[in-house]
Amino acid sequence: MGGLHIRAALSLGALYAWFDAAADFLMTYSPFHFIADANVSVGVRFSMDIWFVTVQISVEIGARLSLMGPPLRGIVHVDFWVFGFDIAFGDPAGAAQSLDISFQDFWDLVTQAESSSSKRVEAGGKAAHLFSCNKGLLAQETEKDSKPDDKGLVGEKDKDVKANDTWLVRSGVFQFTIECQFAVQLVTVNNKKALEPQSVTIDDIYAKPMRLSERIDSTLSVTIGGPDNSTSVWKATSAWKDVPQALWGQYKESEDPNVSRPGSDFSNLLNSGGSMCRLIMGVVIEAPIPQVSLDNMPEYCVDKAMKNNIFDDGNEPKFQENVDESTAFAPLPRTLGAENWTALREAWEASPDPRLAVDMWEDIFKTTGLVKTKPTKLIDHNADLYLSAPLLGKTWPREGLQKDDETAFPHIE
Template identity: 30%
Template sequence: MVVGNFEPPFDELDVLWVSADLTQPELDILNQKAFAGHSPLLYQKNVKAQPDAEKISKPPVLLQSGCHFQVLLHESSDPTLVLDYAFRKSKQSPQDDRDGKLIHLPPATGDSGEPAAVQGDTVVAPLTKTSGPLSVRSISVKATSASRIVITIDGSVTLGPVGLALLGFAVGLDFATVKNPSQLMNAKPDFSLDGMAVVFDRAPVRLAGLFSRTAKQEGAEYRGGIAITVGSWSAIAMGAYEELRTYKSLFAFGVIQGPLVEFGCAEIKGVAGGFGYNSHLTLSDVDHVTNFPLVAMNKGLAEPKGDIMLQLIELTSGPGMQCITPEKDSLWLAAGISIKALQVLDVLAVLALDPSSDPKFGLIAEATAIIPKGVDREKAFVVIELHLIAVVDPGHGLLTVTGQLTPRSYILSPSCSVTSGFCIAYFFEGSGHEGDWVLSIGGYHPGFQVPAHYPPTPPRLGISWVYDNELSIRGEAYFAITPAACMGGGRLDAVFSTGRTKATFSAYTNFLMYFRPFHFQSEIGVSVYASTVIGWRWFSVEIQVEISAMLELHGPPIAVVAHLHFWFLEISVRFGPDSPGVPRLTTSQFLAMIKQAENDEEAARVEDHLFSIQRGEIANDQNLVKKDPVLEEHVVRASQLQLNIQSRFPILDAACNNKPAAIQNFDSIFISPMQIASPVTTSTLKVIVTETDTNNYPAFSCTPIIKKIPSMMWKKYEGDINPSSLGNSTNKTFAMGIMIEPEKSAPSNEGLAAYSVIKFSSESIFHPVPEIKSLETAQMTVFLDSQSSQNDEMTRQRVKQIFGDSQVGVAQQNVLDCWSLFKARYTGGGWQFASPKPSPASKATMPPDINAMLRDRFAQALPVILG
């Protein structure tokens, strides 16, 4: 035998029935009295003490009632519970401690010390055990019915350079025929396998392949992958195909790494790509960039010493796959590039595109700088690792860029960690927050209420350095600016502690400034604390000294408050008036504010309304050089014209040419910056459209333009406004303008039946065109009678009477002669104009003399007609 015998990955399987919930004292008594000399009752020993554990009158339940399936190891003198799966549990939850208190009971601890994870109805426990060529990584148990359980083992077999992993290898046990404990061996086993992975690892070649099938409620999913490494070249590809009830989903990824292209101070190390059909790709947040498939694949190839088979399994079933979900009629594309620049900077950038009906564009990047070059990460002077995500969402009017340093970043030494984060966001039409934007590095002022539509608050820009056991330093800083406010600040703390002596130093500053109305507040402070213990044991005393100073400024009007604290003395000095809060805006100041003007003069030059042609404008060269969209003329198609007129102030009524628009009353309009408590009762937009020549009023239809806008300026004034709340407001729905269009023309009263233009104007290109046969003269239908020549002669005479003998008359007569000849040939009669007359059996052909006559007559007539 090549392989030999395998030892089981576990030492004992127990089936345990518990009739009632058991607590710690009850289990101790049973193990000491009833199970003395036998295997003890094992339970979850990793229950963490609760904060109010002392107040609980009864101890928590450690072994719940019901049937338990337990997996044990005998690696030490005492058995270890690896996994405990309970089914047929009592209706009373074990988290209820019989007194209404909530007790959290985590699953049993696995072999690695980590708790078993509960995934739906499945309990998974980490298990690291190697027996000869067999290695086991985890074991899980799931009850599929009232009498059947399934044990799944995740393991692999290694024979020299060849390895084999069975994915989803499961053993099912059916206890339907088991009536008592003596019949447990009668349980019927069955086996199943989801997939298989194979690896060949012998330098310089490493090769791995994987294929798996997962059954789902709506169908089946097939996943596969392949990875190969030859010398300095590596490639990995993976994909999935899923069959659902009404459609099929597909996606695939691929990465190639190696010395591809080198130019100047940079080198392209790898390229990546992916696509999905009937598949939706969700971009990771900045905290989980490493889980994104293309980034994770690049990381896996960058670690050549790792287990290539485990890397492939992790990629195809890891957390990165959760960002890809089936979605009908959805398509995405992704492409990436890996660059090494200046020999110290590694950059991986992935561009993702969703060209569906709701398009999105995303950029995911990871940059790592290690200085100096060529040293290990642990011995470097500076290690900076940055994750970045940029998203453009035109459908929702959003542009965001977020970045964050990872916890692996440090300067000077690994004990001096660096943290930082930033976010940039701009909100345009469709977001409900048009014109709003934000730039934040390290977060916001502590007193600033961050609007709900802003990106998550980034972490502070700071350092945390534990220099040694006695000295630690921590510093942080931030800066942010929005259309409403600007803020910044920082803090530095140092702690020195040795033996009986302790000293701390703190310094900080914060400022917050609002633009409209102008208001600022700032503070700066410093604090020093020192303590020491003198004496020994009962005869010791601790001496503490603290001194601190803080300066507060606010305005306008400018006022200063100084605080001084020394030991037990505290002094405060005030200069100027108390903070009056936010000043009230005048009407002109408020108008300048909503027009985003710096002063009244600039506000007077800004239009009160916004005009835009949404549809119907005819493009020409003049349109490209127009500077004023209001005063310049526009050439439009009246049938397609759509004109938007928007106000800077919410409106309650609107009309175009005295025809009112149906505006529904949404939210009440208030003017908070002017501190007006009553709502606005009149706000009307009137539009008059007249014809320049006649001064008539053409008929136009008007439709209100409804928008959701931040309520910071339009909410009710409640006596005191927190300045930071100006940027933290929920949206309110208002009518902000009207869209006018020419009224549709009345339908025709001809009563013509509707028909399909496409059907009657299409020609099949897949069928031969039938041959058109020439018609015999005798088969032609004669529409003209024998009086044709007489009628034509009368027509000539009428033409001469109208035009006389002028040149124009001659031209008209020539055209008439031409028509007579054409009529004689092609209308089935009038052959008396042609001589000689063809026999009935001959084919209809044009006599040569008639062709020459037609050519001459047209040559004479056309220059006169056109000239």
């Protein structure tokens, strides 16, 4: 609603003149209907003293225009101080037309706000619910992202998720919102009631354009299933929003300027406050909290486990038999007693001079100062340095030896 009042006055001694203009406008949002009044008044007054008597002479001319519609109609009233008359225009039958709207019209009215950046579920040609991811959304790699360009470089992943794309999310922090275009009184997720807002008073749902004085019951039911059709406990919290009273407020006939009757009270229309109400317009859903497994590990005895046979008797696997290595690389057979130490000494004494091998070692590793003689102390005291006589290996054929001649050289094992 809106209004305006202007007054201008002029006083010059016994002469006084004035000009008044006022306008008031009332409008119904849906269905659209308005009532407007405008009036203009011009007057002059002259005071004259005659002896002991004061005589006042005044003249006033005014006009008032009353409009309403649709359909457009109205009345013009002209006031000539001592008499006046009315002029009506428009369709007088328009006042008898019903201003009620159907539920389908109300649905179209509240769902006309659409979002192109969110996933929509179409209902009746309008966006009934808007889905948006708050946390945990990951960038998806498309076929275009994985192909190199002309320079052989692979570009970054497309981070803009389109409305109809499937979400790729991180389960630990995943959170999304379902925004309803139509207000709801109750929200359930997997048959469990969502948490209500704290320290906030939620109003009842009405449909003022439909002229309903009784509240509307509206429920949002969300079902989230797993791969095996199982339902987990998702954390859900109802989301509220301030919405216009002109849409969701309670209709009162006594406050309807279109139905002017004795006892009507339009004082609330002059109050600029209270134009909004708080209703549940969606739900915020978070992924279930991970739970510790209830499977308890039984007591485990390592000693008993080592003694148990993992195979049943008679079903043990058969391992492949070992194949003996070539006898040509086997050491000489061991003898008993002191003959082992004697054979070891004789083999050391009969071994070639180590000077050639030591020279090659120094040349390869670029070093000097190595001893190039046999370890005489080791040969003389081998019985004191070893717990048992080392085995002797065979080297053949060699220049000066026949193939069948087995010459012993030290071979420690």
